[in-house]
Amino acid sequence: EGLTAAEKVLIKNLKANSPKDKGEYAKSWKGKGKKYKLQRYVGNTKTVEGKSSDSIPLSNILEYSSKSPHQGLIKRVYDSSIDEMANAIVSTIKQKV
Numbered sequence: 001e002g003l004t005a006a007e008k009v010l011i012k013n014l015k016a017n018s019p020k021d022k023g024e025y026a027k028s029w030k031g032k033g034k035k036y037k038l039q040r041y042v043g044n045t046k047t048v049e050g051k052s053s054d055s056i057p058l059s060n061i062l063e064y065s066s067k068s069p070h071q072g073l074i075k076r077v078y079d080s081s082i083d084e085m086a087n088a089i090v091s092t093i094k095q096k097v
Contacts, residue, residue: 001096002089007031007040009088013081014042019070025058 011029018026028046035041047055062070 002092003038003040004031004034005088005092006085007042009085010042010078010081013077013084014044014074017073017077019062025062 008031011031014029015026018029020026025044025046028044030043030045032041032043044057044059046058048058048061050056059074062068063072063074065071
């Protein structure tokens with residue numbers, strides 16, 4: 001339950017810091033469920049057409065393209081959210097005790 005709380009914190013921070021041209025990218029942050037024990041995955045479902053592919057995740061282009069003004073944004077948001085996510089986990093544990 002603490003990981004789910006931390007996941008929500010990260011999604012909130014990613015939405016708040018995402019580029020908001022049309023708002024679709026910022027709204028597309030989703031958790032990928034509780035499939036794995038003690039892990040949570042967060043991803044963005046927004047895709048765009050590529051030259052040789054039908055769909056490329058927009059998050060990959062913005063995060064890794066050397067031409068992107070948003071290069072490294074996801075990593076920076078994650079790094080700045082670590083303390084807040086840890087606090088969410090701890091407070092959830094304290095509620096259960």
